Amino acid sequence: MTTRRDFIKSVPAVGAAFAIAPRWLGEASAQAQEGTGAATPADGHFHPKGKAPSKFTLEALKNAKSTLPFADTRDIEEQKKGFIAPMKELKIKADAGHVAWDMERFRFLDEKEEFDSIHPSLHRQSKLNNNYGLYEVIPGIYQVRGFDLSDITFVRGKTGWIVFDPLISKEVVQAAWNLFQEHIGEGLPVSAVIYSHTHGDHWGGVRGIVDEDDVRSGKIAVIAPIDFMDFTVSENVYAGNAMNRRLFYQYGILLPASPYGYVGQGLGQAVSAGAVGLIAPTRYVEKAIEEFEVDGVRMVFQNTPNTEAPREMNTYIPDMKALWMAENVTSTLHNIYTLRGAPVRDPLRWSKYIDEALHRFGFEAEVMFASHHWPRWGKDRIQEVLRGQRDLYAHMNNQVLHLANQGVTINEIHNVYEVPKGLQEKWFCRGYHGSPQHNSRGVIQRYLGFWDCNPTTLIPLSPAESAPLYVEMMGGSEKILARGRELHDEGQYLLASEIVNKLVQAEPDNEPAKDLLADIFEQVGYQQENPGLRNSFLAAAFELRSGIPQGETADSSSPDVIRAMSTELFLNFLGIRMDSREAEGLSFTMNLITPDNGEKFSIELSNATLTNIQGFLADDPDLTLTINRSDLEQTMIGAKTLEAQIADGTAKVDGDAGILKQLAATMVDFDPRFEIMPGTKGRTEVAHAEPYEAVPRKTIAE
Ligand SMILES: [Zn+2]
Numbered sequence: 001m002t003t004r005r006d007f008i009k010s011v012p013a014v015g016a017a018f019a020i021a022p023r024w025l026g027e028a029s030a031q032a033q034e035g036t037g038a039a040t041p042a043d044g045h046f047h048p049k050g051k052a053p054s055k056f057t058l059e060a061l062k063n064a065k066s067t068l069p070f071a072d073t074r075d076i077e078e079q080k081k082g083f084i085a086p087m088k089e090l091k092i093k094a095d096a097g098h099v100a101w102d103m104e105r106f107r108f109l110d111e112k113e114e115f116d117s118i119h120p121s122l123h124r125q126s127k128l129n130n131n132y133g134l135y136e137v138i139p140g141i142y143q144v145r146g147f148d149l150s151d152i153t154f155v156r157g158k159t160g161w162i163v164f165d166p167l168i169s170k171e172v173v174q175a176a177w178n179l180f181q182e183h184i185g186e187g188l189p190v191s192a193v194i195y196s197h198t199h200g201d202h203w204g205g206v207r208g209i210v211d212e213d214d215v216r217s218g219k220i221a222v223i224a225p226i227d228f229m230d231f232t233v234s235e236n237v238y239a240g241n242a243m244n245r246r247l248f249y250q251y252g253i254l255l256p257a258s259p260y261g262y263v264g265q266g267l268g269q270a271v272s273a274g275a276v277g278l279i280a281p282t283r284y285v286e287k288a289i290e291e292f293e294v295d296g297v298r299m300v301f302q303n304t305p306n307t308e309a310p311r312e313m314n315t316y317i318p319d320m321k322a323l324w325m326a327e328n329v330t331s332t333l334h335n336i337y338t339l340r341g342a343p344v345r346d347p348l349r350w351s352k353y354i355d356e357a358l359h360r361f362g363f364e365a366e367v368m369f370a371s372h373h374w375p376r377w378g379k380d381r382i383q384e385v386l387r388g389q390r391d392l393y394a395h396m397n398n399q400v401l402h403l404a405n406q407g408v409t410i411n412e413i414h415n416v417y418e419v420p421k422g423l424q425e426k427w428f429c430r431g432y433h434g435s436p437q438h439n440s441r442g443v444i445q446r447y448l449g450f451w452d453c454n455p456t457t458l459i460p461l462s463p464a465e466s467a468p469l470y471v472e473m474m475g476g477s478e479k480i481l482a483r484g485r486e487l488h489d490e491g492q493y494l495l496a497s498e499i500v501n502k503l504v505q506a507e508p509d510n511e512p513a514k515d516l517l518a519d520i521f522e523q524v525g526y527q528q529e530n531p532g533l534r535n536s537f538l539a540a541a542f543e544l545r546s547g548i549p550q551g552e553t554a555d556s557s558s559p560d561v562i563r564a565m566s567t568e569l570f571l572n573f574l575g576i577r578m579d580s581r582e583a584e585g586l587s588f589t590m591n592l593i594t595p596d597n598g599e600k601f602s603i604e605l606s607n608a609t610l611t612n613i614q615g616f617l618a619d620d621p622d623l624t625l626t627i628n629r630s631d632l633e634q635t636m637i638g639a640k641t642l643e644a645q646i647a648d649g650t651a652k653v654d655g656d657a658g659i660l661k662q663l664a665a666t667m668v669d670f671d672p673r674f675e676i677m678p679g680t681k682g683r684t685e686v687a688h689a690e691p692y693e694a695v696p697r698k699t700i701a702e
Helices: 004-009 012-018 021-034 055-067 074-080 120-129 170-185 212-216 228-232 240-250 347-362 379-404 436-448 463-473 477-489 493-506 511-526 531-546 559-563 567-577 629-637 642-647 658-664
Strands: 083-086 091-093 099-102 133-138 141-145 152-156 161-164 190-194 221-225 283-285 289-294 297-303 313-317 322-324 367-369 588-594 599-606 609-614 623-626 652-655
Touching (some): 055 120, 055 511, 074 120, 091 170, 099 170, 133 170, 141 367, 152 170, 240 531, 322 347, 367 379, 379 436, 477 493, 477 511, 511 531, 559 629, 567 588, 567 609, 567 629, 623 658
Parallel strands (some): 588 623
Antiparallel strands (some): 083 133, 091 099, 297 313, 313 322, 588 599
8 A cells, every 4th residue: 555654755845944944943833823824834833834723723723622622531431431441552663664653643632622723623622532542332243443444343253252353454454353362362363354345554464464365265254245346446446546646635645643633533533554465265245135143143134335435234132132243333424525526425224224234123223333433332322323324325316416406516515514412412324424515515516516507617718728817917926926915814715726726827937925824824724623624734834845755665465455456347447457549540450359258348449438348358359468467466466468478478468459559558547646636746756557557546545
């Protein structure tokens, strides 16, 4: 995985800037105390251009604090309940030598009651996520929390431990297992693994706890919802490079942990950076509701496809009266629309599956636990949370469409839609992953798409094309800067960003404009309750101030993940990697046969478009390529070129092998650091991918 570490390492701009930081500090505190709307350098900020929260930001956070339900401390009790042992080592090393997990950097969150640059609700959530150790859910069910974005759960089976959701990477799973064994595990082995869903933070660490031979021999069952393998990577392949770039914003990958920067991700503190692997399931839950024993424990599985993930399932353990809600119900409003980009989810369906879980299991369950956050105990509390979450997603669907049916557009809905008061007062309905703002826009996107129906926005000019006219009509850059600064100093940050953004779009090299826009974004960022929104504003501020970091990015596609990619998906992706402008005039027909898995494809390049169809072969192809799928994977991983496969006879060609070269010449390396804010791009060196490499780069946690 490419990690925060890789990027921080490659931020020369910041490194150099630290040297001059102390000069700013003397002036900083005196001005900050006055409480001003003007941009004031911040004492202790990680960036030399970083600003303190303005009096407007202080006021916004103070107001938020006074309206939040702080009297309800049940989450704090629930998070503590069943605590067995802390994890003593704050850092967990990866086998590759770097730090895979670091809780030390989040200790500052517990050192103060409040921070004037962190929304009090987000601070509270981040403090809850700072808990780090082993917990009992009920006798026989245990969780290790705080070792990754997600939790790992151990359920006592007849012969060993049934593991739910083995985190993101091997090393943190091993550390969790060691802690668990030290106190509770009795030296018993893992007897089964259950992947609740397809997102990478629920399976990536499986190799830390399971030997694949034991899975192959049938000793350890690996259980997952139907079609699990088809969806583990498919969500992240086609638009993968764009998604990875957008993670810089949603997950604040460049931001140091700091009151002025990264303060956690809401679902958990961060994404671990060890080795990612995947062992394919051996048993799939196929029916809507299915009951069977896992290592002697009776389990009822409820498939919930196309909710939080394309494939997901809840599990009820009747003999323990324990309800596992996967990631369908956690202590947050989840993403309907996810900022890194993904097809918009269906909140109504999601709500209905929660309702079904309530009616099937929720009246009987005595404990409810999940793959993020902490459990809920007692029938009343379980039902309160299930009802609240059910209503939260249904309301978002219904009320947004209610408003859309009255003409409210995708460009207005976030300013109009409100979560009902009763739900706003429930901590577990607040927006630590999804926000009411971006989710409500997502609902409209799902049903009506991007267009607000005003023809002006139907085929608009690109921002860089229209911005110069705005700048001219507004009287030039000096005027915009002056007015922008005034609006900033009055706390009118969104208005200020409207006009200063136009200037930055028109004049990407205008440093004062970029600095002012960064100051504006920063205040908006400090005011956000939602970490994805906060990180996005702060990340844009960072890039405007320092540019996009340079240096090589680590490319560490996991072979396991590539193996999970079907040949069809791979061929489809080649069609995306191909720059069709380079393929004008080319045309061929090719057959691909992979004997070891019995697949065949007819592939055509025509009209500068690469297509493939599975199960067919062309009668008179220009080329037939025969290669075992297992060998093809070496090429997909980038370990062995297709040329080398042909040269040593691993792949057989019949016909004109030259077309492979022609096609290879049209393949483009995607830049994982393409420019988002104008004028922020340096000389990026793009890691080279082989022409027929698959490069999904990393699994995306959620
Ligand atoms: Zn997750």
